[in-house]
Amino acid sequence: ASPIIVAIDGPVLGSCQGLVKIMTDLGDEVVGFKVGIPFIIQCGLESLAAARSRIRNGLLIADLKLADIGDIMVRVVSLVKDYVDAVIAHSFVGYKGALDKVSEKLKEWNIKLILVASMSHEGSRELYDRNLDSIMDVVKKANPWGVVAPATRPDIISLVRNALGADVKILAPGVGTQGARPGDAICAGADYEIIGRSITESPDPKKAVELIALEQEEALMRCRR
Ligand code: BMP
Known part of the structure; x- marks a missing residue:
């Protein structure tokens, strides 16, 4: 499978049932799927x-972007825990009384924790990037399976990789619609690229994945030469 996680932020292929179809169609081509709040609400x-009951291959991530006190974040995760392999939480809420509780409960439930380390939009510089060292301290305490870092700013991905070492997965959004080129985040140290609209809103999502995968491979050949 190519190092792609498909972001699903609403009904897909024209309906809510489209989730099963797109997961079936792309399940062998990509690493997993990230389902966002718009999809879950709608x-x-x-x-x-x-x-979940029909598709078993690939990672299924609930992108809940949790940012609350620990007890309430745990309560939110309890609502999806039977359906997903991983959940995403913000890291700016800190460890004590927040991510400590989530981290502990997720271990018990065998669900992977993914923390936002930085974001792909411009405003991320205002808070996340300015405080990257403190954010990395929180992340290290919470000991997540993975972190989110921006494909739009590969320099931040490299800093996060250096701070966290090789064992933490880095998932990078911002490819395609937000402007980053396929493969550049992986060249900078990411493990996977999170890609939504340029796949889900394509008339032929499978073809879109094939083209993106090709671009990733070409980028990797250039940067690993
Ligand atoms: P798209 O490729 O359509 O721009 O989608 C990107 C996905 O990654 C969306 O689901 C968005 O919520 C998520 N994301 C992001 O774009 N930037 C971040 O910093 C963190 C995200 O989770």
């Missing part, structure tokens, strides 16, 4: 449950 947990 399509409901039953759509997620349907996808």
Whole structure:
């Protein structure tokens, strides 16, 4: 499979049931799928449950962007824990009384924790990037399976990789619609590229994935030469 995680931020292929179809069609071509809040609100947990019961290959991530006190974040995750392999939380809430509780509970539930280390939009510089050292301290304490870092700013990906070492997965959004080129984030140290609209809104998502995968391979050949 190519190092792509497909972001699903709403009904796909024209409906909520499209999730099962796109996961079936692309399941062998990509590493996994990230389902966002717009999809969960619009399509409901039953759509997620349907996808989980039918599709078993690939990672299924609930992008809840949790940012609350620990007890409430745990309560939110308990609602999706039977349907997903991983959840995404913000790191700026800190460890004590927040991510400590999430981290502990997720271990018990065998669900992977992914923390936002930095974001792909311009405003991320205002808070996340300016405080990257403190953010990295929080991330290290929470000991997540993976972090999100921006494909739009590969220099930040390299800093995050250096700070966290090789064992933490780096998932990089911002490819395609937001302007980053396929493969550049991986060249900078990311493991996977999170890609949404340029796949889900393509008339032929499978073809879109094939073209992106090709571009990733070409970029890797250039940077690893
Ligand atoms: P798209 O490729 O359509 O721009 O989608 C990117 C996906 O990654 C969206 O689901 C968005 O919520 C997510 N994302 C992002 O774009 N930037 C971040 O910094 C963090 C994200 O999770």
